[in-house]
Amino acid sequence: MIHTLRLRVMRAPDTLDNTMTFRQRHHYLFILLIFGILAPLLLWASVHFTRQHGLTGLAEETENDLMIFARKLEDYLTGYDRLVGSVAASRQVGALLRNSRDKKIVSVANTYLQTLNEEVRASAIYVMDLGGNTLAASNWQAEKTFVGNNYGFRYYFQRAAKGLMGRDVAIGTTSDVLGYYVARPVLDPGSDQIIGVAVIKVTLDELGLLFSDLDLRLLVADREGVIFLTSESRWHLKSLRPITTSTIEKISRFKRYADSLFTLLPMREERYWDGVSKLVVLDDGVEYLTQATLLLSRGWEMHVFKPTKDVKEHVYFAVTASLLLSALLFLTALYMNQRYRYLKDLKAAAIHDFLTGLYTRRYMEDAANAQISRIGRGQVNTISVAMIDIDHFKQVNDEFGHRAGDQVLRAVGKAIASEVRQGDIPVRYGGEEFLVIINACNECDAAHLVHRILERLKCLHFRGPIRKLKITASAGVAHYRKGGTLEDLLQRADELLYKAKEDGRDRYYDDECKRPETP
Numbered sequence: 381m382i383h384t385l386r387l388r389v390m391r392a393p394d395t396l397d398n399t400m401t402f403r404q405r406h407h408y409l410f411i412l413l414i415f416g417i418l419a420p421l422l423l424w425a426s427v428h429f430t431r432q433h434g435l436t437g438l439a440e441e442t443e444n445d446l447m448i449f450a451r452k453l454e455d456y457l458t459g460y461d462r463l464v465g466s467v468a469a470s471r472q473v474g475a476l477l478r479n480s481r482d483k484k485i486v487s488v489a490n491t492y493l494q495t496l497n498e499e500v501r502a503s504a505i506y507v508m509d510l511g512g513n514t515l516a517a518s519n520w521q522a523e524k525t526f527v528g529n530n531y532g533f534r535y536y537f538q539r540a541a542k543g544l545m546g547r548d549v550a551i552g553t554t555s556d557v558l559g560y561y562v563a564r565p566v567l568d569p570g571s572d573q574i575i576g577v578a579v580i581k582v583t584l585d586e587l588g589l590l591f592s593d594l595d596l597r598l599l600v601a602d603r604e605g606v607i608f609l610t611s612e613s614r615w616h617l618k619s620l621r622p623i624t625t626s627t628i629e630k631i632s633r634f635k636r637y638a639d640s641l642f643t644l645l646p647m648r649e650e651r652y653w654d655g656v657s658k659l660v661v662l663d664d665g666v667e668y669l670t671q672a673t674l675l676l677s678r679g680w681e682m683h684v685f686k687p688t689k690d691v692k693e694h695v696y697f698a699v700t701a702s703l704l705l706s707a708l709l710f711l712t713a714l715y716m717n718q719r720y721r722y723l724k725d726l727k728a729a730a731i732h733d734f735l736t737g738l739y740t741r742r743y744m745e746d747a748a749n750a751q752i753s754r755i756g757r758g759q760v761n762t763i764s765v766a767m768i769d770i771d772h773f774k775q776v777n778d779e780f781g782h783r784a785g786d787q788v789l790r791a792v793g794k795a796i797a798s799e800v801r802q803g804d805i806p807v808r809y810g811g812e813e814f815l816v817i818i819n820a821c822n823e824c825d826a827a828h829l830v831h832r833i834l835e836r837l838k839c840l841h842f843r844g845p846i847r848k849l850k851i852t853a854s855a856g857v858a859h860y861r862k863g864g865t866l867e868d869l870l871q872r873a874d875e876l877l878y879k880a881k882e883d884g885r886d887r888y889y890d891d892e893c894k895r896p897e898t899p
C-alpha cells in the first residue's frame with residue numbers, strides 16, 4: 381500500500397492529472413470493449429435460444445396437428461371403406477349382378493343405392509359388372525347418371541375386379557368433379573366368385589370441409605406428389621416433385637387430370653431445422669415450419685405448414701429485451717466506474733496534498749503512530765522526524781506572486797519525494813513546511829537524508845520568471861526515544877528547526893547525531 385502510494389507521491393501533480401485522464405479514457409474504452417463483445421453475444425444468445433425454443437414448441441404443435449388431421453382424414457375415409465363393403469355384401473346388389481336384365485331387380489337396386497347415398501351423404505354409390513358397365517347408381521334419376529357408362533378403365537375398378545380394395549382420387553368422367561373413389565369386389569355367396577364391383581365416390585369438396593377454418597396450411601398429395609386436397613385453393617393439382625412426361629400421361633389417362641399443368645408448388649429456402657421438420661418459404665413469402673406424414677393405407681402424403689411468425693415475434697421481443705438489458709448493464713457499469721473513481725479520488729484527496737502530491741498531515745499522524753506501535757512490538761528499529769522549512773519563502777510570494785510560490789512548493793515536494801527511501805513518509809506539514817517520517821536503522825541515517833535533501837533544494841532550477849531563484853531550507857531532526865509520543869517527537873523537531881532559523885537558516889540541527897549541521 382505504502383509502496384503504491386509512494387509512487388503516486390513521486391509524480392508531479394500535473395503529470396498525475398494527465399495520467400488520471402488517460403486512465404479514465406482507458407476505463408471507458410475497456411467498458412466499451414467489454415460491451416462491444418458482450419452485447420452482440422447476448423443478442424446472439426437471446427435470438428438463438430428464443431428461436432430454438434420457439435421452433436421446438438412449434439414443431440411439437442405441428443406434429444400434433446399433423447397427427448390429428450391424418451387421423452381425422454383416415455377415420456372419415458375408413459367409414460366409406462367399410463360402407464362400400466356392406467354395399468358389396470347387400471342382397472340388392474348381389475341380386476342385381478346375378479340378374480341385371482330384370483328391370484324390377486334393377487329398380488330395387490337403384491332405389492336402395494339412392495336411399496343409402498342420402499343417408500351417408502356420399503357423392504354417388506354405384507355397381508358395375510366385370511366389364512366395367514354401371515348397372516345401377518344412386519343418381520339413376522339424374523340427367524348425368526352413371527348408369528349405362530363404362531368405367532372399366534379406372535384404376536379402382538381394375539383393382540377391385542381382381543379381388544382387392546380399390547382406392548383412387550380422380551376427376552369423374554360424368555360429373556367432372558374431383559373425388560375419392562373406393563371400390564370393393566362383389567362376391568357370389570354360393571361360389572365366392574367375383575361377379576361385380578361396388579363403388580362409393582366422395583367429392584373432395586366435402587373432404588375439404590374437414591380442413592376449413594384452420595390457421596395453418598395443409599395439403600394432401602397422391603403417390604406421384606400431385607396435391608388433390610388442400611386448404612389453399614391455389615395449390616390445387618400443383619405438384620410437390622417434378623413429374624416425368626410418361627407419369628403425366630398415365631395420370632391423365634386414369635385420373636383425367638388432363639387440363640392440369642402440374643406445375644411445382646413454389647417452395648423456397650427449404651432447409652431442415654431438425655430431423656423431422658423443415659423450414660420453408662412458400663409462394664406467399666411467409667416462412668413456415670412444415671412436417672409430413674405418409675397415409676400408408678392410401679399411399680398419400682399429408683403436409684402441414686405452420687407460420688413461424690409467432691416465433692419471430694418472440695425473437696423480436698428477446699432482441700428488444702436484450703438490447704435494453706445491454707443498455708442497462710452498460711449504464712450500470714458506467715455508473716459503477718464513475719462511483720469507483722469518485723471514491724478513489726476522494727480517498728486519494730484525503731491522504732495526498734493537492735499541490736505537492738505529498739502525504740497530508742492527517743495521514744502522517746496515523747502512519748507515524750502505527751510506526752511507533754511497531755517499534756513497541758520490536759518490528760521496527762526506530763523512527764526519526766525531519767521538519768524542513770523553506771527559508772524566506774514569504775519573499776518569493778511577495779516578489780514573484782503566489783503562483784510562483786506554488787511552483788516552488790511543487791518543486792520542493794518533488795525533490796523531497798525523490799530523495800526519501802521506500803517506507804519513509806514525506807509530508808506537506810503546512811504552508812511552506814515539510815516533514816519526513818524516516819525509518820532509520822540508526823540516527824545518522826536520518827541526518828544523511830536531511831543533508832541530501834537540503835543540498836538538493838539548493839540546486840533546484842526553476843522556469844519562467846523565477847529561473848534565477850535559488851532557495852535554501854532549514855531543518856530540525858528529532859529521533860524517537862523509548863516510551864515517547866509522536867507529539868513529543870514533533871515538538872523536538874520543531875524546536876530544532878526554530879533554532880536553525882534563529883542561527884541564520886540554511887542548516888539543520890539533529891538532537892543526537894554529531895554530524896556537521898550545515899550541508
Ligand SMILES: Nc1nc2c(ncn2[C@@H]2O[C@H](COP(=O)(O)OP(=O)(O)OP(=O)(O)O)[C@@H](O)[C@H]2O)c(=O)[nH]1
Pocket residue numbers: 735769770771772773774775777781782783784785786789810811812881885
Ligand atoms: N504560494 C503559496 N504560499 C503559501 C502557501 N502556504 C503558505 N504560504 C506562504 O508562505 C509564507 C510563509 O511565510 P513565513 O511564515 O513568514 O516564513 P518565511 O517567509 O518562509 O520565513 P522563514 O520561515 O522565517 O524563513 C507566507 O507568505 C504564506 O502566505 C501556499 O500553499 N502557496
